[in-house]
Amino acid sequence: MSPASDSIRNSxxxxxxxxxxxxxxxxxxxxxxxxxxxxxxxxxxxxxxMGKSIWEAFPALADSRFSDAIDDALEAGASSVLTHSLHSALLPLHLPDGRPLLHDLMIRPLIAPEGRQCLIQVRDVTVTVERERLLRERRDAKYRAVVDTALDAIVTTDTAGTLQWMNRAAERIFDVTSAEAVGQDIGLLLSLEDRSRWPRGSEALASREASAPPIELIGRGRGGVPLNLELSVAEWRSEDRTFVTGILRDVTERRRARDALEQAVADKTVLLREINHRVKNSLQLVSGLLSLQMAGLGDSPAKPLLRDASDRISAVARVHHRLYQSDKFSTLDFTAFLRELCDDLVQASGDSVCAIRLEADALEVDIDQAAPLGLITNELITNAIKHRALNPALIDVSLRSDPGGFTLTVSDQGPGLVTGFDAAKSKTLGMRIITALTRQIGGTLQIPPTPLGAAFRVTVPR
Ligand SMILES: Nc1ncnc2c1ncn2[C@@H]1O[C@H](COP(=O)(O)OP(=O)(O)OP(=O)(O)O)[C@@H](O)[C@H]1O
Ligand SMILES: [Mg+2]
Incomplete structure (x- = not known):
């Protein structure tokens, strides 16, 4: 046998x-x-x-993508790859057990000495396709387990807003079956006003930032009952189509509870304001009663005592007055309170008798500290006016606040305190009020030395 026929046999x-x-x-x-x-x-x-036209053996393939690819190779010298995923069952091939053999085809031209030929390679992809199918099924099972047990409604539409799919929670929340809903507009699930708010078209989605808060929508629940929904959306593509999947959380109950809570807070606010108003009115009434009684006392030594008592009650009434004017009830704007107190005390004594210079940092004090601190301040300023001797009272009130706490200083330019003055040992009511209430709010009272007049400093840690 010739070497040439050998090589043909070998190939x-x-x-x-x-x-x-x-x-x-x-x-x-x-x-x-x-x-x-x-x-x-x-x-x-x-x-x-051998030697016969392939179409004789496979007439059904004579007009197929396969025959086109062969023509391309033979006539135009073009190669083609026909994959199973895009062109299933191109050739009638089967496995030894009779099941269909899934295959990819590579069809390319060959230039042989006897002219153009076409080489067809067939690759068995049955195992690969089967493995991919199993993997996909396993992945889909995980996905289905998540979406079917989700409490939130999950729905998918195309970009025109036509429903493509919904999970069980969506069927329950909107009281509709998938079969009824698929193919209908998403508006089926939403209120008339909010139908247009479902993101349709890529622009609507592209303009939404990933971190954007959920869109609030009103949905149509069982029997048309309105539902408060929070919508988070994602756009995705499958082959050449774009879809929109939305997770709709039913927050109707949560919203109802929040509204009820807000209403309760509002009611409590009104109530607290009312209480503070009434307490202030009652205190003013008591203070007024004492003033009335004072008027009938002539020159009695009890008269100034009653006036002091009346003034102290007014100071507490002022705290409640500020509280009912404010939006906050747990703290008091002490700076505003102080400004008002100084103005009132100056007005009550007359400008020629008293001038107060106030320097105050912004300070909110706890409601528990407000009335005691108000009374302490009232006593200190009243003392500076009362014990001014013959000169007009020039009083400096300073309120300094820092993260560690705050300091209130009242100083004057009057005759000053007697040497060895000890507030803690003082038997008079004013000093007893000051020391006791300072202790009550956890503060300390100091009497810093001054070249002129008297100075009192109350320091309260935070
Ligand atoms: N700013 C001050 N300047 C001078 N002396 C003062 C000053 N503050 C207090 N004192 C002295 O300390 C004493 C005690 O003050 P305190 O406020 O306790 O009594 P009061 O003002 O005399 O009477 P009340 O008990 O009605 O306040 C005062 O009587 C006064 O002598
Ligand atoms: Mg006093």
Whole structure:
């Protein structure tokens, strides 16, 4: 046998040993090579086919994507890859057990000395496709487990807003079955006003930031009952189509509870304001009663005592007055309180008798400290006026606040305190009020030395 026929025989052996199909067609579509793999997969023998047109054996393929690809190779010299995923069941191939053999095809031109030929390679992808299907099923099962047990409604529409799919929670929340809803507009689930707010078209989604808060929508629940919904949306693509998937959280109950809570807070606010108003009125009434009683006392030594008592009650009334004017009830704007107190005390004594210079940082004090601190301040300023001797009272009131606490200082330029003055040992009511209430609010009272007049400093840590 010649070396040439040897090599032909060898290449035939190689082709038959291949684990994929190999076919070579001549320019006239006649079969020139049909390897053993092809014989097994088609049950058509090499002997039957050799030299015959492939369309004789497979007439059904004569007008198919497969025949187009062969024409492209033979006429235009173009190669094609036809994959199973895009072109399933191109050739009638089967596995040894009779099941269909899933395959990819590579069809390319060959330039042989006898003219143009077409090489067809067939690859078995059955196992790969099966594995992919299993993986996909496993992934889909995980996905389905999540969406079907989700408490939130999950719905998918196309970009026109036509419902494509919904989970069980959506069926329950909107009281509609998937079969009824799919194919209808998303408006089926939403109130008339909010139908247009479902994101349709890519622009609506593109303009939304990933961190944007949920869109608040009103939905239509069982029997048309309005539902408060919070919507988070995502856009995704499958092949050449775009879809919108929305997670709709039913917050109707939560919203109702929040509204009830807000109403309760509002009611409490009104109530507290009312109480503070009434307490202030009652205290003013008591203070007024004492003033009335004072008027009937003539020159009695009890008269100034009653006036002091009346003034102290007014000071507490002022705290409640500020509280009912404010929006806050747990703290008091002490700076505003102080300004008002100074103005009132100056007005009550007359400008010629008293001048107060106030320097105050902004300070909110706790409600528990407000009335005691108000009374302490009232006592200190009243003392500076009362014990001024013959000169007008020039009083400096300073309120300094820092993270560690605050300091209130009242100083004057009057005759000053007697040497060795000890507030703690003082038996008079004013000093007893000051020391006791300072202790009550956790503060300390100091009497700093001054070249002129008297100075009192109350320091309260935070
Ligand atoms: N700013 C001050 N300047 C000078 N002396 C003062 C000053 N503050 C207090 N004192 C002295 O300390 C004493 C005690 O003050 P305290 O306020 O306790 O009594 P009061 O003002 O005399 O009477 P009340 O008990 O009605 O307040 C005062 O009588 C006064 O002598
Ligand atoms: Mg006093």
């Amino acid at each position: 035939g052996l190689v082709l038959d040993a291949l684990d994929s199909g190999v076919v070579i067609l001549g320019a006239d579509h006649r079969v020139q090579i049909w390897n053993a793999w092809m014989e097994r997969a088609t049950d058509v023998s090499k002997a039957t086919l």
